Amino acid sequence: MSYIEWFEQHAKKHKKIVEKLVAQGLSEDEIIDYFDFENMVKEENEFCPLYKEPVKCHDIEKLNCYLCGCPHFRFNDDGLGEYNGAKILSKCDINNGSKLAAGGAIHQDCSKCTVPHHRAYVKKKFDLDWKKIMSKVTAM
Template identity: 60%
Template sequence: MGYLSWFEEHASAHKKIVDKLLSQGKTKEKIIEYFDFDNMVKNEKDFCPLYAENRKCHDMDELNCYLCACPNFRFKDDGIQQIKDKTQYSFCSIDSKDGRQGVYGEKIHQDCSKCTVPHHRSYVEKNFDLEWKKIMKKCIL
């Protein structure tokens, strides 16, 4: 699965949950709270494959899943640029000190596994929109 297909599938799954919460009269604060990892594992098992193992994507106590992907991530499925004999497909627009460029054969991808930026509730609150795709609009190059 490429970045774009994942992006579209995830946007659809995210919208379905947000629409359900809105129909229940949930406020912004309650929607953000709903997306806390512990709640999502119990109530939205299909949202993330890691939920089946009760495993977090990042090692942090209070992980919020509203921004499952990061608004600072940039990608292009057919490649962004050639670097020597390798093709770069993604990068971090803020060059997070906790991220890195991973080389996998002839492909270069952003490795965000050590970065927790989008999973802090304060970051979600600051960047919140009911439409996940609006928050993520700069990701697609």
Template identity: 65%
Template sequence: MSYTKWFDAHAKKHKVIIDKLEELDYTEEEIIDYFDFDNMVKEEPDFCPLYKDNKKCHDMDKLNCYMCACPNFRFDDNGLGIYNEFKILSKCDINNGEEFAGNGVIHQDCSSCSVPHHKSYILKNFSLVWTEMMKNCKSK
């Protein structure tokens, strides 16, 4: 699946949950708390493919899935540039994490970075509209 297809599909899944929680009159903080990993595994098992195995994408105690991506992530399915004959498909705008290369492309590996999964970070960057928080991710 391309980055763009994942991004667009995820935005729709996020909106469905937000619409449901707003209908129940959740406050912004209650909405963020709802996205706690342990709750999401129980309440929204289809939100993330890792949930079926109760597996976290990042090794941290209090993982919050509200952003489920990072506003510092940049991608372009057509490439952001070339490095040593590898097409760069994604990168980190704050140079956190690692990169991995394979099949002629370079991807950002965010598994060692937990920046967007802390409640304090989410509160600072909060929007009910996921695409608004992630508006700088797509290069085009």
């Protein structure tokens, strides 16, 4: 699956859940809490393929799945070309990010970074519209 295919599919799933929670009258904090890993495994098992096992994408105690990605990530299905440090947009990427060669291209690898899965970060970036939070990921 390409980055853009994942992005569009994930946005639809996220929107459906958020619309359901808004219709139930949940507050911003309650919506964020709903996306805690343990709750999502129980309530939204189709949201992430890892929920079926269940296994976390990052080994942290309190993993929040609201963002399921990072607004600092930049993707291009053809890769980043020659790796360019300008694609690294935050200290967390500098410390934990790396490059990954796959499919004949260089891709940003943030697999060791847990920042977007912490509740405080989600709260700071929160918007009901996931695509709005993630709007720059496709900007190259």
